[in-house]
Amino acid sequence: MAPPFWALFVTLFVVVLLAFGGGQAWARAARRRETVGHIRRRSMGASPLEKASAGLQTILTPDRRPGTLESAAIMQPWVRLIQSSGSDWSPAGLLISTIVLGLAGLLLGYRFPVFIFPLLSSFLLGAALAALPTFVLRRRRARRLREFEEQLPEALDFIARALRAGHAFSVSLEMLAVESEEPIRSEFRRVFQEQNLGAPLDAVLRGMSERVPLIDVKFFVSAVLLQRETGGNLSEMLTKLAGTVRERFRLKGQIRAATAHGRMTAVVLTLLPLVIAASLTIRAPEYMRLFVTDFHGRLLGAAAIGLQFLGYYVMYRMINFKV
Template sequence: MSGGLPNILSLALLLSLVYLFVAVVLAIMRLTDKSGQEMARRIDQVTRGEGLGLDLGDIEKKHELSGLRWLDVFLARHAWSGRMDKVLNQADIKAPLGIFVLLSLVFGVTGYLGSSLYVGNPLVCLGVAVVLGSLPFKWVGMRKAKRMGDFERQLPEALELVGRALRAGHTFTSGMGMVVSEFADPIRTEFQTTLEEINFGLGVTVALDNLMERVDCPDLAFFVVSVKIQNESGGNLAEIISNISALIRERFKLKGRIQVLSAEGRMAAWVLCLLPFGVGGVVQLLNPGYLNLLFSDPIGLIMTYVVFGLMTVGLLVIRKMIRIEV
């Protein structure tokens, strides 16, 4: 008991330092964010009749990946930051990418130092650091998947509404405007952005290409390509859109059937993944020190690594079997 108390105090101190670090980073980003001050200064100049001859490029909004200058420069030099920033936009997360990079670093360092208080194996500590460090980006991926899933579920009814509007004599943009007024997010926000681009003079095909670039939805490509082909070769756009809506509905039915048939495989994957850890935890709780030989003896370490490797291979095989592309 006396040996465990210093570890608990050390872990509490480490967590306190982490919270302090995050608070300091957020405070610095808040203080260094001069976008509002710059906007107020320019508005004041225009109100007083000054600065009217400014170059438009001087007041162009610059997209920042982080509120910290050095971190923004670092992220701008790497291609993955652009892809990750696109994922943030698809997840409708307003926080900059730098926040999640810093959180990932903090979680990773905390996981490594915290696990090192209880486990002497550096590989185990590194594994804990990798798992905790990936949590912020895992949350972003889950937000994106949920939002794109909602968009995909709304798309058939939205296309059906556009098709009915075209049959009633409305224009294509009017049909999209009905979707904006009748539907909820996320399809409302994305279609509204597309309508704004068209109203500002951007071509319909270019605006639809931008929509397909913003939204990670394979079904949307059918709609965009069909509209582009109809603009070039002609045809009954209302019938085309209705057929695409029916096609997407049938794909949803097939996806649901596949989900039902693959449910047993997914449950088996969860059981096989969690069962060894559950049994190990129960054994360690009932008989403390019984499993220490696996982490202290060289042969035990080799057996542990082999078991984890085989588990990983098995999970990858099961994942490949139950993931069926429609």
């Protein structure tokens, strides 16, 4: 006698959960061994101060030698996504989470088919759950970048005032890291620490522009590097850049206010079919049952859901502008 479905599902869930926990523990242990070994190799024959600097620099800029998961070309978009979102996830943890959720979605979609064929339902649900960790990180990155953009003008004014007061650029970065709030604090603290440990300023600033992919940050990096090459009044350049960032942010606010009606219309048009479907399911379940039991009903239901997503995407593109 074949075991019931729930027993197979629970068994698979336990196996996948154990694999996920073991994979996470293995990834942390491998990263720890790699870091310790790299510190030992870099500090052989060095003075105590150089050993401490080697350890700190390894922690701040982890080694990505060939053969590690972080060095794989296919993992680079995820690595940049994790860095820009400010998350403490590891690429291995993100990969394992994606695989686990994808397998769970495949199993649930095949057991409880919603669309025309069980395989199609399994594929769609598996793809949706597999994309969930990446979707969460993208939302965290968008929120972090929005907060960073809001704080950037004040940070630029702070650096400009510190330079006019006679402080060096590195000292201005240290003062900003102490006085500012997240996420400005962590990014500029990392820039100061990496520079303080001997890393070239251009490489450090370009690394920050990769972790924070904002056009205003690229302007800041270009202004600093250009001033180091050609000279000039950096404090005046940063003050003008802060004014430009504020003006762009004000323009974004005006566009957001002008498109508020369109966003509300998109939300209403997206939720209205779901509300009607839920109401019909309660008031006329025989009518809605055809969308599950009848072949043509499942076909119409799948087409309606696909067109709903297409309409939401079109409305999203219509009300979102890049400034």
